[in-house]
Amino acid sequence: MFDLSQQPHVELGQEQEQKCILVVDDEAVIRDLCVKALKGYRVLQAGDGEEALQLFEKGGIDVILTDVMMPKMDGIELLKRLKEMEPTLVVIIMTGFAEKDVILNSLRADADDFIAKPLNLLQLKTAVDKALVKKALKEEIVNLKNLDRLKSNFLSLVSHKFRTPITAISLFLQNLASGIYDPEDEAFKQNLRLIFEEACYLERLVADLLAFSHVMDAVGGLKLGMCSLNDIIRDVLTTSKAAADKPGVETCLDLEPLPPMQLEVEKITFAIKQVIDNAYKFSKDFGKVSITMKKDDGMVKIVVEDNGIGIAREDLPKIFEKFFQVDSAQSGQIRGFGLGLYYARDFIRLHGGSIAVESEPGKGTRATIAISVPALSS
16 A cells, blocks of 8 residues: 655745755864854765765755765765766865866766865855855756646647547548438437537536646645535535446445634645545446545544545556556546646645555555644634
8 A cells, every 4th residue: 555645745835944065074174174164054964975875865955065085985976876866966076186087087977066175164165155056056947847848748638638539529520511421320329429428528628727727826825714624525526527427336425524624625625526536537337435534633534435446556656746647448548637636635735734545456446635633623
């Protein structure tokens, strides 16, 4: 079972932490000198490359200052390992060696700056300040590249989603215009029903696009107000097209009556709707969807469980990624844009909660939304 809520993430609105510098040198006097020069920063120390890697793997380090000649793992090897792990990390090489080979090897390993020993404290502080600016620029470039990639993927996805129904409708209309039809023919009637379904699907796609456009504009802080989770869940079920499309699926509700909570209605409704809709969407024609809600161990937990097709183990870690869609039948024709769960998790996290998903192919899926009880009104 997987609990995707435990994956690392950064909460929106979280206050920026003090920048952290890791100083790596086998001489304690050098490390202490760096600590004194870098007042205002949080400074960690490591005596060799191996210890530095262990500290870096714990996270939270912004810049690394490292000596070259050290036992166990030298500074060049440490630099290579660090850049493999995090390409945007800024690494400054401290060395008393002016040899050309040391400089060239450091540059080949993508060193960002150099400081000569013996250390000049003012130069050291200036180099770290510049390194932090460089790191911010690197991260901004990566974010822009990711944004371009996401835009490209989204346009490609939209084109693919619209192409299939439009092609089917176009071919049918061409045959109709050519007089190739018989209103009494059963095959014609069947095709007419299919085309009507495709037109309805196009209508839903456009509605989904508008909804996601609105959702993307709404990403950010919360506009809290008093609302009832009981009412939200019942309203979602009443209006769910996914549930209406599966009349053979039994719905079982077990909702503990809870007082109103301080939530943003729009965002929390969107998140709950995505989870409930998916339960029906991936159910078989006949089955059961159970929705329970109760206070448990300081949390309000909403559990949505189905006995549908389930999710493959290798797909579970991907289900909250943008544009990812579970395609158990490998048909390539899964309808939707693969954005619902991405924003659902984002909105639940904004409320201080999490979404965990467990699933087994052929046996169904259980999704658990957990929200902190302190949000309950007195």
